[in-house]
Amino acid sequence: MRTTRSPRPVRRRTALASAVAAALLLGGCGAEVESDTRTSGKVTVKRCGEPVAYTTPKRAVAYEGGSADKLFSLGLTEQVHGYVMPPANPPVSESPWASEYAKVKMLSDDLLNKEVVVEAKADFVVAGWNSGFKDERGITPEILDKLGIQSFMHTESCFNYPGYPEKVTPFEALYTDLRRLGTIFRVEDRADKVVDGLRKRVEAVRSQAPKGDPAPVFLYDSGTDQPFTAGSQVPPNDIIAAAGGRNVFDGLDQRWTQVNWEAVAEAEPEVIMILDYGDLPAQKKIDFLRKSPHTKELPAVKKNNFFVLDYNEGISGPRNIDGLEKFAKYLRSLGD
Known part of the structure; x- marks a missing residue:
């Protein structure tokens, strides 16, 4: 590889x-x-x-x-x-x-x-x-x-x-x-x-996935009025699942899609995955989520459970598996 x-x-x-x-x-x-x-x-x-x-x-x-x-x-x-x-x-x-x-x-x-x-x-x-x-x-x-x-x-x-x-x-x-x-x-x-x-x-990652209920994970792509996120038809959905988590929007039979903050709050994600690309650094996205009234009380935000996924690990390509291995290691570390 x-x-x-x-x-x-x-x-x-x-x-x-x-x-x-x-x-x-x-x-x-x-x-x-x-x-x-x-x-x-x-x-x-x-x-x-x-x-x-x-x-x-x-x-x-x-x-x-x-x-x-x-x-x-x-x-x-x-x-x-x-x-x-x-x-x-x-x-x-x-x-x-x-x-x-x-x-x-x-x-x-x-x-x-x-x-x-x-x-x-x-x-x-x-x-x-x-x-x-x-x-x-x-x-x-x-x-x-x-x-x-x-x-x-x-x-x-x-x-x-x-x-x-x-x-x-x-x-x-x-x-x-x-x-x-x-x-x-x-x-x-x-x-x-x-x-x-x-x-x-x-398969090596799946075999090491944490036991028990999968951690709810929200992928944050972008957006302030309404968040842009991953449905079930894009690589982060499989990355999250194979690592032992659950995409909170895996029920959306779509690719990249817009949702509302109320749905994010109801999902109570334990981890937030940040898709890192463009001219808005991942840290600025994290800072926004920490301050926004829609998200500052989320379990993931309170626990500082943020994982940054590189753009080329999130779009279809061989680097999806690099992203999977990194996220799986991060997810396992939360249980240590």
Whole structure:
């Protein structure tokens, strides 16, 4: 996971038996290898719920840390042309794959847009729905399809993708993405090893989770009039659950969502998880919660039970498991 040297992509298997084996292995994740792979040079993999035929990308563009981390974790640096990293993201120098970021181009420090992708002569773009890809900004998979540019969306973000929604738990979405990307780039074996490693780390955390009733946890993203938080369809929900806690808004079948302070107060969280990003430091968010009449009497605030989750540990990517391990250690420390 934290290896800084990126192995060279494995040679693509051409035997029909290998293609069939890959199809059987990846079928559960929505990845199916075409029967004519040897002649067409394409594989069919789901983009959210939509089967799409992909050729092997050579100039991939990643939006945000989660997308780039997925590609780098699979050893695909040579096929990554560059990345787009908006200001909310922490510095790439903090990534376990900092040396890989240094080998590719930073294309923009703004939001993803069609012009950047076209100018980069990208043949593949990885982003989330309603974060990187968005109708209002004029960059969607459909628009890129018409330009002959392939695209891939984080499965975690497919919850409300128009026409082809897909819903799985956030950690399963991460594993699905890695396997699907492994198929698209013809590095299936490597993807299997990465996923197996992540699964083992998650299970190790689950085995050490505190016994008894799970501690109620409130994730605070932002907002003063109304708080922005995590529903059941984003990685922090699985991070909290696997560590032995309970997201107080796990009953909301949504991704990132707005609630009200009354609901937070009723939930009586014992721990508050702060999502750290952008130009508002985590400490300022904590200071607000300590002073606000809505939150200053919460059990978590009174006990000073705050945990800071890095942005790239909270959005879909391999660093979710880093965040899980850190939060699990914190949660266990509360019982010491």
